Amino acid sequence: MKQLFLVVLGSGLGGGARYLVAGWFIKAFGVSFPFGTVAINTIGSLLIGLIMEVALNTNLISGDMRVALTTGVLGGFTTYSTFNYETISLLQQGAILLGTLNIVVTVLLCLLAGVIGSLLGRWLISL
Numbered sequence: 001m002k003q004l005f006l007v008v009l010g011s012g013l014g015g016g017a018r019y020l021v022a023g024w025f026i027k028a029f030g031v032s033f034p035f036g037t038v039a040i041n042t043i044g045s046l047l048i049g050l051i052m053e054v055a056l057n058t059n060l061i062s063g064d065m066r067v068a069l070t071t072g073v074l075g076g077f078t079t080y081s082t083f084n085y086e087t088i089s090l091l092q093q094g095a096i097l098l099g100t101l102n103i104v105v106t107v108l109l110c111l112l113a114g115v116i117g118s119l120l121g122r123w124l125i126s127l
Contacts, residue, residue, distance in 0.1 A: 006067060008072070014076025040079065046120075048078075052121070
C-alpha cells in the first residue's frame with residue numbers, strides 16, 4: 001500500500017512536470033513538430049537509466065524511492081501515448097517525413113539518453 005501511494009504521488013508530480021515542460025516547448029518552438037514530447041521522453045530515459053543504475057547497485061536509493069521515482073514520477077513524466085498520437089497525427093496529415101523523423105529521433109535519443117544515464121549512474125557510484 002505504501003508503494004502504491006508513492007507511485008500515485010510521484011505520477012502526479014511527473015504529470016505536472018510534463019505539462020509545464022511541454023507547454024514551454026510549444027511556446028518556444030510551436031506545434032509543427034512535437035519537440036516537447038521528444039525532450040520529455042529523452043530526459044525521462046536519461047533519468048531512469050541513472051536512477052536504476054544507482055538504485056540497483058548501491059544503497060543510495062531505497063526500493064520504495066526507486067518505485068516512486070521510476071514508476072511514479074518518470075511514469076507520469078514520460079509519455080509513449082502522446083508520442084504515438086503525435087506520430088499518427090503527422091502521418092495522417094501527410095507529413096510523412098516529420099512523422100518518420102519523430103520515430104527515428106525519439107527512439108535514438110531515448111536509447112542514447114538511457115545509456116548515458118546508466119553510465120552517469122556508474123560514474124556517480126564510483127566516486
